[in-house]
Structures are given as C-alpha cells and as structure tokens.
Amino acid sequence: MFENNIRQPVVAGSFYPGSSKALSQMIVEFLNKTENQNLDNIIGLVSPHAGYIYSGQVAAYSFKQIEGRQYDSIIIIAPSHSEYFDFCSVFNGKAYQTPLGPVEIDSDRAYRLAGEDAYKDYIMLSDAGHRQEHSLEVQLPFLQTVLKDFKIIPVVMGSQNKRNIEALGNVIGSIFKGENILVVASTDLSHYHNYNTASNLDSKVIDFINSYNSFSFIDAIVSEGVEMCGGGPTAAAMIASKALGADKSKVLCYKNSGDVIGDRSAVVGYLSAAFYGD
Numbered sequence: 001m002f003e004n005n006i007r008q009p010v011v012a013g014s015f016y017p018g019s020s021k022a023l024s025q026m027i028v029e030f031l032n033k034t035e036n037q038n039l040d041n042i043i044g045l046v047s048p049h050a051g052y053i054y055s056g057q058v059a060a061y062s063f064k065q066i067e068g069r070q071y072d073s074i075i076i077i078a079p080s081h082s083e084y085f086d087f088c089s090v091f092n093g094k095a096y097q098t099p100l101g102p103v104e105i106d107s108d109r110a111y112r113l114a115g116e117d118a119y120k121d122y123i124m125l126s127d128a129g130h131r132q133e134h135s136l137e138v139q140l141p142f143l144q145t146v147l148k149d150f151k152i153i154p155v156v157m158g159s160q161n162k163r164n165i166e167a168l169g170n171v172i173g174s175i176f177k178g179e180n181i182l183v184v185a186s187t188d189l190s191h192y193h194n195y196n197t198a199s200n201l202d203s204k205v206i207d208f209i210n211s212y213n214s215f216s217f218i219d220a221i222v223s224e225g226v227e228m229c230g231g232g233p234t235a236a237a238m239i240a241s242k243a244l245g246a247d248k249s250k251v252l253c254y255k256n257s258g259d260v261i262g263d264r265s266a267v268v269g270y271l272s273a274a275f276y277g278d
Contacts, residue, residue: 173243187230
C-alpha cells in the first residue's frame, strides 16, 4: 500500500474505474450533469465516499462548485472504517497515488498542523488510518479533475469524540487563517434503513448543515442523535471553515442509494454541501 512513501490506491477498480481513461470519462459525465451554483469564496465541502456508481453524482455537486479555482492547499478529513486509534492522523508521506497520477502532500502545512504543542496528543503525523481507508482516496480523482497544481493534507480521524473534533477544527482555523485553504469532509449518512426511515434520519443532518450550527451538531454526533460515518470530519470542517471566513452553508444535493439503483429496502444516504463566504 506504500511504495517509496507514496500511498498506493486500494479501491481503484472497485469503488471507481482502475483505468485513467474510464475514470476521467465517468467523472466528466457526472460533472456535466451538475450545475455550478456560483457560490462565492468556497472554503469547505462535504462529499460522500461510496462507490462512484452509487454516490459519484452526489459528490459531483460539491466538486463542480470549485472547478477551475485555485487553493494554496486542500485539507481532506475522512473517518476511519478499518482501524481504531484515538487521534487525528495526518499523513506523513510524499503523495497519494490514483489512476490519474500522484497527488503531492503539502508537507510544510502538514507539519504545522501536527506541530501544535497544545494538541500534540490529538493531532499527529502518522500512517494510521491511511493504509486501507477508502473514504479519503475516493475524493482525490474528483479534485484532480476540477483543479490543477494543488497539494493536499490528508487527515483520517480515529475516535470521533468532541475533543478530537474541536481540536482539529480549531487548529486548522487558527494556524491557516489568512491562507487560501479548502477543507473537504468525507461522509456518508444513514446505513441500511428503508427509504423513508433513511430520508427522515438524514433530514436531521441536512438541517444541522444548513443552519451552520456546529455546537449543536457536535452534541448530536456524540450522543448518536444523527447517523453518519463522517460526522466528526464534517463538524471539524464546519468549525475550520467558519474560522477561515465562511459564514454560509448550503446542502447542494441529497440522495440515497434507493434513488440510484431502485432498491428502497435498505439504503445508504449521500449528501454534498458547501461552506462559503462573501
């Protein structure tokens, strides 16, 4: 999974096409079906992370909004599905590889993010969570399609407790203030309920994001009042984006797998959203 300190793709050929041509074609088709809503100064995005045939069109709603823009660095915050650790893991490598090529790590900013003494037990340089995690990897081909010449800071959140959420959001917001940063949170919503139950559960998340109330949202995440695998990354992105200048939020698209494949008996919810300012 690592070659010369470059993280190799682990879900190419399963979650998305393994060939660069087929992958590019699929993403372009998703983007062509999506409208740019001309939001000013986008600082944060929320994007799903299922297989592209299920959630790729929803993800395109987020990435379409930043097409052709420029950022100093992109921080991607994802949940850990296969490893448990009690901190936020900042990748300590050279690049993440995809079928579209390598995506360079912004090492200087990664060291700054993990170098705050007050948060050294909560945010660390590490390979933990990066070895087999799909939820971060699947964001990269979209970014490679809509942007040029960018670097990333990949962060996988282990324990999604209040301490880690607030630490990561606050540190990003403080040390990168005044810089042109994009924060991307990776999450899916409710899992394996019937269509109507899922829609009702997911509407709570939609309301929290549209109201841009990170404090109530964190309380709901910790108390399991909402169902989403990337609640912590999403809340951290909300905090960071607000500190970096976003004062508005908007859910761009919501669907679940029942809308895509037709089976409504046990669905997974997907959402895209943006945090932006003037």
